[in-house]
Amino acid sequence: MVPDVVELTKALIAAESVTPARGSVFDVLEAALAPLGFTVERFVEGEAPDGPVENLLAVRGNTGPHFAFAGHLDVVPPGNGWTSGAFEPEIRGDLLYGRGAVDMKGSIAAFVAAVAQMPASGTISLIITGDEEGPSTYGTPKLIERMAERGLKPDLCIVGEPSSAHRLGDTIKIGRRGSAVIDIVAIGQQGHVAYPHLADNPVPRLVRALAEIDGIVLDAGNAWFQPSNIEIIDLAVGNPATNVIPSRAGARISIRFNDEQRGDDLVARITAIVERHAPGAQVKGRVYGEAFLTAPGALSSLVSDAVQARLGITPELSTTGGTSDARYLVKICPVVEFGLVNATMHKLDEAVALADLHALTGVYADVLRRVFA
Known part of the structure; x- marks a missing residue:
């Protein structure tokens, strides 16, 4: 069964998950991954004030190549003044509104929907934390430790941060300050x-x-x-x-x-x-x-080619913006960030275009096909 990317995004938004996140939002993601053949491991790390934090590591397959998708289910506090409830996803016109729509529950849903289109081949993992918007003490660093204990080392990784500036696909982040x-x-x-x-x-x-x-x-x-x-x-x-x-x-x-x-x-x-x-x-x-750079090469070309094929534009390679969990993941494999348009992230009435959710699913699916061709 191929999950509907819009419905999955709505379900993730509806699960309130202000940093540090745990519980119901991870239930939603696990329920979507289990039917696709993933072995899902969830664990809670840390104590107050930086924790406790829930993390999820999902793996399908045990042969090469190993492609990883990383992201976070936690969101920043919604603030006051939303037109509709921040955790009550609502479609108005061509947009889906809700906290986390673009940062970054929408891209997680798009990747799950993309994986569902792929036959089992190689190894695919999802590295998902509940503490990217916070201090990250018990988030992705702990996931990396867990992967090392299991002997898991991706060959390539995409972080689904909202990298696009004005139009879906216009920017790929290859590093950060x-x-x-x-x-x-x-x-x-x-x-x-x-x-x-x-x-x-x-x-x-x-x-x-x-x-x-x-x-x-x-x-x-x-x-x-x-x-x-x-x-x-x-x-x-x-x-x-x-x-x-x-x-x-x-x-x-x-x-x-x-x-x-x-x-x-x-x-x-x-x-x-x-x-x-x-x-x-x-x-x-x-x-x-620390600052990091994944020099332009095989991974950025792979994603860029998929964007060009699906969306008809050539992405800019950029290092602008704040920090992300790519700063940890780059220590174990080449990593780039590619996701939705970031214009409304952290704002009131955060929203994602329905067309972008479907288009991003297509780009992720194309990336996977190129990896496992």
């Missing part, structure tokens, strides 16, 4: 503003450090990546009084960096600047992912 966030707290001594010699104001020291950081030019970009950038995204003292010198001042910095930089090196560089201007300051950096 890295991401690091750094929290800074400059420490001083509280006192009366009329007696500054009896206090120690941390604010000027923090401001001087931030001024130097803001002036950094990391690089000019390269053939596949835009320039790295450092952004000061928060500055807080939290002082409600008008006559008190504060004892603490904090800031947060976000860095998006290309493959000319390394996350730990950037954290160390910022730490050194802060220490020079504000000795004793607390600096805590977290690298959420």
Whole structure:
């Protein structure tokens, strides 16, 4: 039986799955995969605050080649102001509305519908997490560990993120910039503003450090990546009084960096600047992912050829956008991202064109035919 891609997308949307996701949304996917010959393994990892998270690993076949599809069933919180219920899928005109329609329950449904058209050949796996929109601590990294325990190593992988910018098929992501966030707290001594010699104001020291950081030019970009950038995204003292010198001042910095930089090196560089201007300051950096690139080659050509054959357009190869779980998967095999149009992801009234769901199913099916030809 070939699942109807629209009905499966609706069923996935109806299963509320704000990060970290588990439970009913995985029930829906498992019920769709089991009749197609997949062995489905579900497991829950982690504890609060980053968990618990449910993951699903589905495998059909045990011979080569091994093609993997990766994605996430969790979604961001819907927010208020939807025209209809965020988890009450509704078709209005040519669009299906609901949280996760494009990011990325629609592409998961399209891949399942595509696999259903294929005779059993080689090995196909689905690597699906409930924690991509969150910290990912117990998501795809744990799935990769589970695959290693079972001796599973894909030859090629598509992540079904909504990569298309304006029209389905116009963009394939072949890499992403890295991401690091750094929290800074400059420490001083509280006192009366009329007696500054009896206090120690941390604010000027923090401001001087931030001024130097803001002036950094990391690089000019390269053939596949835009320039790295450092952004000061928060500055807080939290002082409600008008006559008190504060004892603490904090800031947060976000860095998006290309493959000319390394996350730990950037954290160390910022730490050194802060220490020079504000000795004793607390600096805590977290690298959420390194930059990566799957150089244009067999995989990107495979997907591009399928898009051209089905949709009649030539995709742009791009590394723009935020982070994705491809940053983990690229460590085990070549990976690209290809999916629906991203114009409404994370927005109110997120929606997918019904025609795009059917067209994406066709592209995925064509990719599979080319892999297993």
